[in-house]
Amino acid sequence: MEKPATIKDIAKRLNISLSTVSRALRNASDVNPDTKKAVMALSEELNYQPNKLALSLRQKQTHTIGVIVPNLDYVLSLMVRGIDEVALEAGFTVMVCQSNESFGREILNTRRLLESLVDGFIISVSSESKSFEHFKKIQERNLPVVVFDRVTPHLKAPSVRIDNEEGGFIATEHLIEQGYKRIAVLAGPENLGISNSRMDGYLNALKKYKIKKDPALIVHCDFNQDYAYFATLELLAMKKRPDAIFTISDRMAIGAMLAIKKKGLRMPEDIGLVGFNNEPVTSLVTPSLSSIEMPSFELGKAAAKLFIETMHNKENMDLEEKVLKPKLIIRESSQKSPIKN
Amino acid sequence: MEKPATIKDIAKRLNISLSTVSRALRNASDVNPDTKKAVMALSEELNYQPNKLALSLRQKQTHTIGVIVPNLDYVLSLMVRGIDEVALEAGFTVMVCQSNESFGREILNTRRLLESLVDGFIISVSSESKSFEHFKKIQERNLPVVVFDRVTPHLKAPSVRIDNEEGGFIATEHLIEQGYKRIAVLAGPENLGISNSRMDGYLNALKKYKIKKDPALIVHCDFNQDYAYFATLELLAMKKRPDAIFTISDRMAIGAMLAIKKKGLRMPEDIGLVGFNNEPVTSLVTPSLSSIEMPSFELGKAAAKLFIETMHNKENMDLEEKVLKPKLIIRESSQKSPIKN
DNA sequence: ATCCTTGCCGGTAACGTTGTCGGAATGGAT
DNA sequence: ATCCATTCCGACAACGTTACCGGCAAGGAT
Known part of the structure; x- marks a missing residue:
């Protein structure tokens, strides 16, 4: 009951190889239906959870989105909820950082998220920021970036905002x-x-x-x-x-x-x-x-959707610019x- | 400029072994001052960042705290900022999840954070929650849990709240x-x-x-x-x-x-x-x-501090209960x- | 009989890191 | 000349996972 079960445990108990277990747990092509069933049953019993760390390390993807916001006031926290909603649905986890409207803090957030190996960024820039070099570093690493709400022409990235x-x-x-x-x-x-x-x-x-x-x-x-x-x-x-x-x-x-x-x-x-x-x-x-x-919540959702598109297209995507309408x-x-x- | 540099890159360019580079980058005992200097210089030049994933996988610690809150209203977002503050200082990253006051969502959040292999939890329970089995699962895995603000006697864990x-x-x-x-x-x-x-x-x-x-x-x-x-x-x-x-x-x-x-x-x-x-x-x-x-901000900070203490002591810590005073x-x-x- | 396909499986390397171990070189003491 | 301690370093395994490759058996076609 202590340590979480691994593929190795399953393989050992079933007397089959790691590779087979791995295959059985996923796409299941190239594996006998019977062994597949056995693997499934045992993994259920042992309450097997794939280790995200190992997975991420292997396939160089963390399925995590770094979100940087200047604060979490009413509007922005609604947007973040929108982002969360869509991201979760698409199998992503989000890490939210507040820059507190501080330029230095924003740089720090960026660095930390980069270190955490997020797959990309969804950003609303701090009011204090006049330079955007720290964000360009992200793009140099070829990671997708979407800006939302507080956009800036100095950062070439797809964006979502209101008019x-x-x-x-x-x-x-x-x-x-x-x-x-x-x-x-x-x-x-x-x-x-x-x-x-x-x-x-x-x-x-x-x-x-x-x-x-x-x-x-x-x-x-x-x-x-x-x-x-x-x-x-x-x-x-x-x-x-x-x-x-x-x-x-x-x-x-x-x-x-x-x-x-x-x-x-x-x-x-x-x-x-x-x-x-x-x-x-x-x-x-x-x-x-x-x-x-x-439409804050919608705006957040749109930002996350755009992020996911950008992520998949990557190269040849013209800088999309989505604009939602405000209302008096x-x-x-x-x-x-x-x-x- | 593309892919981030690894220890292997440094080792290759310096014609020394991985182990030596690894040692040089850390405690530096058992390594010649000259090679150490060389390694440091090159790692600087290549802008080397240790890969957190590999590190976490290796030493079975993600240095990440899962934070679950019912929402991000004024008070709670202040508390979260307090948590963030202290956690960052101590080298932790926090992942914030909102349960939206929903019991089901809270369970889902817990599961997701558990899958993300967080090192522990700081929790404020949803108003809808009457059962706390999902949290007990965390403790069965021997992960530290601290509850704050919205505490409950049904969950045996160190806590921080106001009176x-x-x-x-x-x-x-x-x-x-x-x-x-x-x-x-x-x-x-x-x-x-x-x-x-x-x-x-x-x-x-x-x-x-x-x-x-x-x-x-x-x-x-x-x-x-x-x-x-x-x-x-x-x-x-x-x-x-x-x-x-x-x-x-x-x-x-x-x-x-x-x-x-x-x-x-x-x-x-x-x-x-x-x-x-x-x-x-x-x-x-x-x-x-x-x-x-x-004192919301202070309360958040206290929660994070208590978490870190709990994490280090782990076993023999009596369930500390910190209570801050409100003011009219x-x-x-x-x-x-x-x-x- | 021989050959080729198909279905199924296992071995191995790799992702980037650290820890353990053993060993080579040096140098001082005997 | 021999021995031992010290200093420094490299090989290897491991964390948990997947991708690639190769192989063995069964069975159909020739």
């Missing part, structure tokens, strides 16, 4: 339709792709409705509630203060909301507010927060007029 | 001190240990202040916002309705809060409310939610009178 530009656009358009005139945007770190895309969407919406862009209304700040709080206070202290704010994350929207309340302003009457991610908290705050919903969820914080239609 | 009874006690005592008279408790599933402990704390507080226990005020419901919402509606529909509610999680408190608002009651004037976990959302809702804070955070939802002292 951030579209998200920024519909959020802003919604605010314009509600009659807001001076719309500010609270963006994230300057080098973060998703932040810039969402901002591009914001700019596109302004352009479409012929509203002049005002640089003073575009604020970069850290992906963080407190920073957003102070940034909003500054916005509201302007001579011609904005009458609406689009933030590129719900967390930042919450910070903004606190600042707005602090100033004694009302939402949606004085200020309109739209966040991004549609985290559960959006419906818990007062007023409830309009936000952009994204209107709540109290931005709904000035009653819902039309 | 849930104390948490329930201080929450209830606080409500009593604020002058609330009919205090209800929204508990979780009946078989969930942490829920029952918190409820025991509640009962102890009643006893201390000579308040008679009223079974009608003790409600079990699922660990879930919606259930809590409906359960609260029922409580509030009673002839002699409670004037305070202690819920054993913040999520349930949010559900209760929505129900209280729905009924047009005010907090803290009409109803006092205290949650548990001190999630960030507590300070975002209106009114802000009093809650019991626990008072916010608007329960603060009737101004803060005393």
